[in-house]
Amino acid sequence: MFSEAKVLEKLSRFKERYGWLPIEHSIEEVDKVNRYFESLYSTGSDGDTYFDDAKWTPRLVQWVQNERAYCSISCEYFLTRYYFIAADNRILRFTFRGGQRAFFHVIQELENRGQSIEIQCLKARQQGISTLVEGIMTWCALFCPGAKCSIGSADDQKTYVMMGMMYTALENIPWWLPPTQTKDKRSGKGLLEFAHVGTAIVVQSGSMRGGIGQGTTPTKIHLSETCDFTDPVMQIEEGLFKAVHSSPEIFMVLESTGNGNTGWWADQWRANKEFYWQGRARLLPLFLPWYMTPELYPTKSWLEKFPIPADFLNKRGPETVTMTAKCEAYTRNTEMIKRILGAKWSLPVAQQWFWEFNYQDAKRRRTDKSWARQMPCDDFEALTGENDSVFDWDTVQNIETQREKTVDVYGILGEGIAEKHDPPPVSVDYERERIVIDWQTPREIKLQWVLMPLTGDPESANFDPLKKLLIYEHPQKGMMYSVGVDPGTGVGGDRTAVTVTRNGQDAIADVQVAEFASDDISNVEVYAWVAAITAYYGQFMEEGQQPKIVIEQRRKYGDSCYHALKLHGFRKHHHFREYDKKTLRPREADNAREGWFTNAWSRPLLLGMFKFAVDGEWYVVNSKWLLAEIEGFEQRFTTDGKTKMDHAGGKHDDRIFAAAMSYFTLHDLDVMAERAKTRYNAPKDDGWEIDLSPWIGPTVINSGTEEFFDGYRE
Numbered sequence: 238m239f240s241e242a243k244v245l246e247k248l249s250r251f252k253e254r255y256g257w258l259p260i261e262h263s264i265e266e267v268d269k270v271n272r273y274f275e276s277l278y279s280t281g282s283d284g285d286t287y288f289d290d291a292k293w294t295p296r297l298v299q300w301v302q303n304e305r306a307y308c309s310i311s312c313e314y315f316l317t318r319y320y321f322i323a324a325d326n327r328i329l330r331f332t333f334r335g336g337q338r339a340f341f342h343v344i345q346e347l348e349n350r351g352q353s354i355e356i357q358c359l360k361a362r363q364q365g366i367s368t369l370v371e372g373i374m375t376w377c378a379l380f381c382p383g384a385k386c387s388i389g390s391a392d393d394q395k396t397y398v399m400m401g402m403m404y405t406a407l408e409n410i411p412w413w414l415p416p417t418q419t420k421d422k423r424s425g426k427g428l429l430e431f432a433h434v435g436t437a438i439v440v441q442s443g444s445m446r447g448g449i450g451q452g453t454t455p456t457k458i459h460l461s462e463t464c465d466f467t468d469p470v471m472q473i474e475e476g477l478f479k480a481v482h483s484s485p486e487i488f489m490v491l492e493s494t495g496n497g498n499t500g501w502w503a504d505q506w507r508a509n510k511e512f513y514w515q516g517r518a519r520l521l522p523l524f525l526p527w528y529m530t531p532e533l534y535p536t537k538s539w540l541e542k543f544p545i546p547a548d549f550l551n552k553r554g555p556e557t558v559t560m561t562a563k564c565e566a567y568t569r570n571t572e573m574i575k576r577i578l579g580a581k582w583s584l585p586v587a588q589q590w591f592w593e594f595n596y597q598d599a600k601r602r603r604t605d606k607s608w609a610r611q612m613p614c615d616d617f618e619a620l621t622g623e624n625d626s627v628f629d630w631d632t633v634q635n636i637e638t639q640r641e642k643t644v645d646v647y648g649i650l651g652e653g654i655a656e657k658h659d660p661p662p663v664s665v666d667y668e669r670e671r672i673v674i675d676w677q678t679p680r681e682i683k684l685q686w687v688l689m690p691l692t693g694d695p696e697s698a699n700f701d702p703l704k705k706l707l708i709y710e711h712p713q714k715g716m717m718y719s720v721g722v723d724p725g726t727g728v729g730g731d732r733t734a735v736t737v738t739r740n741g742q743d744a745i746a747d748v749q750v751a752e753f754a755s756d757d758i759s760n761v762e763v764y765a766w767v768a769a770i771t772a773y774y775g776q777f778m779e780e781g782q783q784p785k786i787v788i789e790q791r792r793k794y795g796d797s798c799y800h801a802l803k804l805h806g807f808r809k810h811h812h813f814r815e816y817d818k819k820t821l822r823p824r825e826a827d828n829a830r831e832g833w834f835t836n837a838w839s840r841p842l843l844l845g846m847f848k849f850a851v852d853g854e855w856y857v858v859n860s861k862w863l864l865a866e867i868e869g870f871e872q873r874f875t876t877d878g879k880t881k882m883d884h885a886g887g888k889h890d891d892r893i894f895a896a897a898m899s900y901f902t903l904h905d906l907d908v909m910a911e912r913a914k915t916r917y918n919a920p921k922d923d924g925w926e927i928d929l930s931p932w933i934g935p936t937v938i939n940s941g942t943e944e945f946f947d948g949y950r951e
Contacts, residue, residue: 239354240345244311251306259306264330267318270300271411288412301413308414309380312373313341320372321409322402328409331372336364336529339577343523344373346573353483357509357520358492359619361527362611366492370459371402377457377488378429378436379415386438387455387477391465396442399461400427403438448476455481458489464502465493473501483519491520495610495619498869503620510616514699524619527612528564528588529574534612535591545590557593559630563614566637617868627844627870627882632852636867641859644695645708647672649753651686653765658704658758666690676772679806686769695861702862703732703755706770709859710739710750714777718750718784721899722767723891724798727759734891735767736863737774737784738856738899744915747850747900748857750774754892764801771807787811787898790832799832811902813839833898844882846905847897855912856900863892 238244252258262270274297278286308315320331333341340358347354358366377384388403390396400423407415420430420437427440441449449460449472458481466472473491481487493502505520512518527534535543546552553561564584568574575582592612599608606621613619648660651674669690676684693700695707712718717740725733737751751774753766767786775783786807788799799810810831833843850856851867858864866889872882 238310239312239341239348243348244313247310251310259303259310261307261311261314262304262318264318267304274411274413304414308376312376315376315380316369316372319410319414320375320406322368322372323405328405331368333369334365334530334532335577336360336525337366337369339525339529339573340364340366340369340523342573342576343521347521348485351485353485353487353489355483355487355489355520356491356523357505358490358523358525359506359616360492360494360525361529361613361619362494363533364525364530366490366525367399367459367461368402370461370490370492371399372406373488374438374457374459375403375406378431378438379410379434381434381436381457383435384457385453385455386436386457386459387441387449387453388438388459388461389441389449390460391442391462391467393442395462396427396440399459400440403429448472448480453480456486456488458491460491461493463491463493464496464500466501469501478519489520495613495616495621498620506616506620515701522616523573524613524616526564526567526574526614527592528584528614531585531588535587539591540587543590543594545586549590549593550586553589554593554597555631556596557589559634560592560596560614561589562634563630567615626868627848627872628851628867633864633868635854636851636858636864639857640861640864641709642696643709644859645711646691646693646695647688647706647708648691648704649686649706649766649769650689651765651769652684653762653768654686655762660689660691660704664691664693666692672773674769674773674776676768677806678804684768684805686765686772688769688773702752704758705753707752707860708750709752710748712750712774712777713739715779716740717778717782717903718774719899719902720767720771720774720784720786721895721897721902722763722786722788722798723894723898724760724763724789725756725758725891727755727757727762732756732889732891733758733760733763734895735763735770736860736892736895736899737770738896740903741855743912746855746857747904749859749863749896752860752863752892752895754862761797764798764805767798768802768805768807771802783807783809785809785811785902787902788832789894789898790830790834796832811898833901841882843897843901844893846901847893848882850900850904853913855904856896858896860892863896866890866893 238247248258274288277288277292279289280286304318308319316331317333318330321328322331323329343356344354347356360366371388374386374388378386388396388399390399407418416431416433416436418429419432420428422428427438429438429440431437439453439455455477458477460466460473460477463469463473481489491505495503497503506522509518509520509522513521561584565582568578568582569580595612596605596608599605609618610621613621648664650659671690672688674686674688676686678684688706691705695702719738719740721734721736721738723732723734725731727733733753733755735751735753736749739748739750741747751770753770755763755766758766767788771784771786778784786802786809788802788810790796790799790813803810811833812829812831813834814829833839835843847856851858858867870882870890870893
């Protein structure tokens with residue numbers, strides 16, 4: 238079949254049943270025998286060639302029996318000996334490229350586990366996956382009795398190209414190897430049939446009406462360019478998926494390049510990536526980056542035309558340096574690719590030069606985003622949309638490099654939290670100590686919450702962060718904290734997010750110290766979690782002080798959460814004020830509203846300030862899930878020509894809003910040039926920042942200004 242273990246197992250059963258063991262022949266031996274067969278052809282009076290049955294010798298019969306048996310047992314043997322493809326204006330025997338070999342390794346692994354082979358393959362262009370899978374589909378039709386195959390691409394033209402691969406293969410297989418083809422319909426809904434072994438290949442395109450696979454119950458499926466299907470919900474979700482029932486006999490591959498970050502294909506990828514490793518999604522998500530095919534990127538001819546400059550490594554652009562780091566990081570963190578390229582693999586200089594040459598060319602023509610999408614280093618780039626990212630590569634890479642990866646995970650139990658939200662007992666870490674949080678309401682009613690330690694590694698791919706308090710830094714004495722709350726409806730993907738920030742001053746940056754998110758806690762009940770988290774981080778603050786709470790009031794209707802917290806004695810909330818355009822100070826108002834209210838001017842104010850803080854390292858992001866939202870945050874044009882920062886399709890920005898509010902509330906009046914100067918003058922070997930510039934002298938702060946600042950911050 239696919240894996241070596243299964244092939245050996247089947248060979249053993251074959252010998253036990255038939256009394257002889259098929260052997261593997263080299264490519265040279267196969268070619269030699271094929272040439273010998275050709276020498277035995279005769280030309281008839283009608284000009285056609287034929288093979289005289291009298292020329293069958295015992296050795297030839299034995300050869301044919303061996304090849305038929307070995308091909309039926311080993312797909313790889315068939316692919317590397319008898320599968321021919323059209324390439325470079327020639328008919329060539331198939332050989333594995335790097336990306337194809339990686340893909341085949343995944344198939345082998347799934348077969349070894351006894352699982353159905355169901356894969357969603359997101360890839361860079363020209364990885365050869367369509368070619369490989371069509372070879373596998375051809376093998377299934379010829380050597381897997383009873384196989385019902387279904388193939389198709391986004392439209393009729395692309396589907397005919399797929400059919401062409403299969404016909405090229407069939408026309409170049411020795412006549413004595415496959416079963417007799419009994420039906421060949423190439424127009425409309427194409428059909429190839431091999432009735433003697435009970436197999437058939439049905440050809441359907443993504444532009445057809447109705448569901449794919451309906452009425453045929455396919456067991457082997459290959460869909461290409463799936464991102465461009467006209468109605469994937471009806472064609473695939475309602476049609477194909479309902480007709481295919483997972484079992485070890487199932488082989489199903491949906492493959493495509495990315496085509497933006499919205500739509501069925503992108504949504505399917507994100508869902509599979511998040512839930513497959515938790516055992517909650519059907520399709521294994523597999524991404525193949527561009528550098529997996531060094532045979533094409535670059536070709537020998539291209540390098541001859543554009544040789545690598547002698548000083549290239551010393552003059553690489555920053556984009557190339559970042560791209561190289563991303564490629565190497567993805568390889569070292571992806572087991573399948575690491576097995577092929579090696580744990581110490583580094584991106585070859587030739588590929589770095591090829592990428593930079595074409596990237597700079599695309600940048601000059603303002604198509605650099607399209608280039609990155611077609612030549613992705615990771616799945617995020619593969620699904621890059623048409624809109625520009627708010628945060629650039631360098632910022633994202635810097636966050637990933639510096640963020641805290643040691644995380645304590647807790648569930649929250651106690652007053653106001655329904656039992657249905659308690660963490661399951663199997664997830665509790667009974668060896669770690671519980672943390673008890675006490676609180677007293679204005680009516681002197683004592684409340685208590687418990688932080689229950691949970692198991693799991695937040696850095697692992699199968700970790701589910703929802704409804705867990707992730708603590709990157711526990712509360713410290715003398716520190717000031719703020720809590721940003723973006724309430725959700727508690728239904729589906731509308732998430733509630735809570736971020737705790739340790740506030741910095743002068744040259745000291747703010748740090749994200751905790752995060753909580755959930756998609757099934759409503760804005761009415763979330764107050765209990767916010768109360769517990771706020772009480773925990775306020776326990777070491779000076780007497781009478783509390784963390785400052787910022788709750789989104791308009792966009793997610795946080796009134797109920799705000800009202801409940803006030804009644805429980807949490808009194809320090811953000812005052813929402815407009816700003817005087819002349820003095821840049823908040824306008825005085827007797828009835829200033831508490832909380833955050835998103836509107837046409839406050840949204841860009843909040844998000845713009847957060848972007849500045851993250852880019853300038855004034856805000857330290859620790860959560861990998863906040864980082865994921867930052868990666869998927871885009872700037873798009875509205876219908877009236879204005880720009881708007883928003884999450885990409887199928888993604889979230891709840892954590893961004895929570896973090897942004899927690900930062901904004903204590904820094905909207907900062908004089909950033911002064912903070913930057915303090916940072917610049919700081920001793921490099923010390924965390925403290927002391928300005929000893931002799932020409933400045935002592936700084937005198939106007940008492941009225943100081944009083945104003947303190948009053949506002951309180």
